[in-house]
Amino acid sequence: MATKSRFIQLMDTTLRDGEQTQGVSFTPAEKVNIAKALLQSLRVDRIEVASARVSAGEKEAVTNINQWAKQEGFDGCVEVLGFVDHTRSVDWILETGGSVINLLTKGSEKHCREQLGKTREQHTADILQTVDYALSRSLKVNVYLEDWSNGYQNSPDYVYALMDSLKEAGISHFMLPDTLGVMSPDEVFTSFSDMCRCYPALQFDFHPHNDYGLATANVMAAVRAGATAVHCTVNCLGERAGNASLAEVAVVLRDKMNMQLSIDETHIVRLSNMVENFSGKRVAANAPIVGSDVFTQTAGIHADGDHKGGLYKSRLSPERFSRSRSYALGKMSGKASLKKNLELLEIDLSEENQKKVLARIVSLGDSKQTITTDDLPFIIADVLESKNYQHIKLLNCFITSGLHLESTASLRLDVNGAKHVISGAGNGGFDAFIDAVNKAMKEHDYTVPPLADYEVRIPKGGHTDALTECVITWNCGSELRKTRGVHANQVFAAIMATLKIINMQLHELNQNTA
Structure with a gap:
């Protein structure tokens, strides 16, 4: 009635x-x-x-x-x-x-x-x-x-x-x-x-x-x-x-x-x-109207429906409450979710590059990492500058660090088909990783170049669990070269950047000897 x-x-x-x-x-x-x-x-x-x-x-x-x-x-x-x-x-x-x-x-x-x-x-x-x-x-x-x-x-x-x-x-x-x-x-x-x-x-x-x-x-x-x-x-x-x-x-x-x-x-x-x-009483993320997640679409099909005709929008719009709608990035993301976030950032990518970025997002989401719109520029930059060189692959990695204790790294590597199980030690997890890699690469007549600069940052306004971007400048003799790594763990972000410089240089060495 x-x-x-x-x-x-x-x-x-x-x-x-x-x-x-x-x-x-x-x-x-x-x-x-x-x-x-x-x-x-x-x-x-x-x-x-x-x-x-x-x-x-x-x-x-x-x-x-x-x-x-x-x-x-x-x-x-x-x-x-x-x-x-x-x-x-x-x-x-x-x-x-x-x-x-x-x-x-x-x-x-x-x-x-x-x-x-x-x-x-x-x-x-x-x-x-x-x-x-x-x-x-x-x-x-x-x-x-x-x-x-x-x-x-x-x-x-x-x-x-x-x-x-x-x-x-x-x-x-x-x-x-x-x-x-x-x-x-x-x-x-x-x-x-x-x-x-x-x-x-x-x-x-x-x-x-x-x-x-x-x-x-x-x-x-x-x-x-x-x-x-x-x-x-x-x-x-x-x-x-x-x-x-x-x-x-x-x-x-x-x-x-x-x-x-x-x-x-x-x-x-x-x-x-x-x-x-x-x-001091926290509001649940899914609390109606005021929760942090209530105007976030997670499923790619919902983002697609909104993109094509606002099919998943209702009278309960975020604009009424001085909020905005967002489209979550993760393993359930689809092309429409990515497109909505790219529109928000005013970034234009080709279809091919969108597929690459989406694949990285889904991969990160599968490992239960939280991805925000602020993380997206890091992911895009990392994907677009990445080459498909696979001369060295990190199969497994275990790093330990402690206060007043030497850090250690245990690695399983694949270098041009050759498997290496190696360990290293150093002043911090990244230093221990470099020590282990250099031990493995001696058999391939290669040494990781020295660092000229090392920069770590998270997205503006990010949280402690945000993606970390590590940009390393390498002293490659006659030139300085930069590589970028993106990961929720800053040590592994640096490791990703290191693997890139190694792959780039091994590729160049292979081309010169061909």
């Missing part, structure tokens, strides 16, 4: 509920920066930034956020969780310059009885006392019905009796949490629909958790049932399995339910990166 388009508020609780993630504690400065980005850049409607009476650092952060919010026109958008403690939480919030309290009440009879040791009537009296005091001090009051999902299931009479007692109390939002993330979409729709039908004049927020991985689906059900606001966090931060992902919720509500939202999607990834850095 189609849902009529309407405006849905997004309330981000990264700075309150998200901070209940194991091991996450934002500094006051980090909280202020995240709050500013959420309201000013991403344009969420409301943010919940702290729990009252937690610490002096928390109070400092909330005070700074409230001061900034008032100056920038976001007064009323900053909310703080408070407790049913009459004056204490309200006064704490007022001292920070706050204007909204989200009052935590018990939404299930079991919580009320076993955690508070009170009857519903006693708890209701305490709630109304705190609400009245907050309203008298000009605070806006929202109310959480903690554990509402279980309360509705196990003690619906308690829930309705509590709502009947509070519905005329001047509360702005009734916030219905699935505190333990136990609901399914059908259960959310049924229970939320009942609440909206029984209390049509009230505004209901939905506060989901993701314990069953259903948080986003449950948001859809709640909105379909009549929720006017949804709570979420950046990067799914939150206790246990976390809360609903802000990125997922925003995109699903817009794309799948045609809802109207305030947020500016182009800042979603920037906020995700900020929270990732401040929280």
